[in-house]
Amino acid sequence: MVPYIDMHCDTLMRAWMRRRSDLLHLKGMVDLARLGAGGCKAQFFAVFLPPVELVRRLGPLFPSDEDYIKKCIAIFHHTAQLHPDLLAQAKTFEEIEKNAAAGKLSGILTLEDGRAVNGRMEHLDRFYRMGIRLISLTWNAPNCFGEPNGSSGGLTSFGREAVAHMNRIGMMVDVSHLSDRGFSEVAEICRQNGKPFVASHSNCRALTPHPRNLTDEMIRALADCGGVIGVNFGPDFLEQGQPRFRKESRIAAIVAHLKHMIRIGGTDCAAIGTDFDGINGRLEIGSADRMPLLFEALEREGFAADAIEKIAFRNVERVLRETIY
Numbered sequence: 245m246v247p248y249i250d251m252h253c254d255t256l257m258r259a260w261m262r263r264r265s266d267l268l269h270l271k272g273m274v275d276l277a278r279l280g281a282g283g284c285k286a287q288f289f290a291v292f293l294p295p296v297e298l299v300r301r302l303g304p305l306f307p308s309d310e311d312y313i314k315k316c317i318a319i320f321h322h323t324a325q326l327h328p329d330l331l332a333q334a335k336t337f338e339e340i341e342k343n344a345a346a347g348k349l350s351g352i353l354t355l356e357d358g359r360a361v362n363g364r365m366e367h368l369d370r371f372y373r374m375g376i377r378l379i380s381l382t383w384n385a386p387n388c389f390g391e392p393n394g395s396s397g398g399l400t401s402f403g404r405e406a407v408a409h410m411n412r413i414g415m416m417v418d419v420s421h422l423s424d425r426g427f428s429e430v431a432e433i434c435r436q437n438g439k440p441f442v443a444s445h446s447n448c449r450a451l452t453p454h455p456r457n458l459t460d461e462m463i464r465a466l467a468d469c470g471g472v473i474g475v476n477f478g479p480d481f482l483e484q485g486q487p488r489f490r491k492e493s494r495i496a497a498i499v500a501h502l503k504h505m506i507r508i509g510g511t512d513c514a515a516i517g518t519d520f521d522g523i524n525g526r527l528e529i530g531s532a533d534r535m536p537l538l539f540e541a542l543e544r545e546g547f548a549a550d551a552i553e554k555i556a557f558r559n560v561e562r563v564l565r566e567t568i569y
Contacts (some may be wrong), residue, residue: 253519278532
């Protein structure tokens, strides 16, 4: 079985919404049992901040961003305490290797939507101390970092300083959901600092013209910085024009996006970012235990074993080695 690293799932949000504090058996797309069955080596667990409009509408029924983040992280730590033989947090690349040698899954904590940083560098440092090792700078609304996908704006002055600071302290910069202009500004900052950046769960705009996907120019820029793109399994990002209530995520479409990434940016830029527990529809690979189907499909398509391993885990490992510490 090919081991793999998945750069994005929304499982902590799902567990919190269901009032579950143990990720062993969630009956969703991702849990410890499914990750083990699928051969996962490391899973990036995102703390996704729900839309501001929803939080305001729910009012006192919803915790503050700060409390919500703490609750989601507590779920992760509680699971690791309950199942120390299965899961351990990883804050460095060396810890990922140590966990793998012990037969444990590495969990890497991330933050999706940097609005909780609230324009203060000390908050960024505090999230780092809490163990967060990647931030998706924006979601689908402007925040202290900058403008989201579909916008003509870019990074704020704080956003530019914060990206450089993330490069310094050992926190990965994620441009999934960021505007095109913001992407270009991140690329320039990371290029100057000699650091890779990532698009943790994005696809190719040339194949599916969604503003969340990357243009060929963006793929080249990211690859030139040594970064990776995690192919997203969500139907909206794989194929356009699907019926609203019968959207499908086909393995063939996932393979097509990987092929395009590699054709434009080279084999070293392709990776996996499923977006499990944050997507829906009829998914051929709809849970972590079915991940071997992707690698079998790549082999049938003529991908060499070395290329499959790069897509599955080696490319992300290289970026982790260069960015988090």
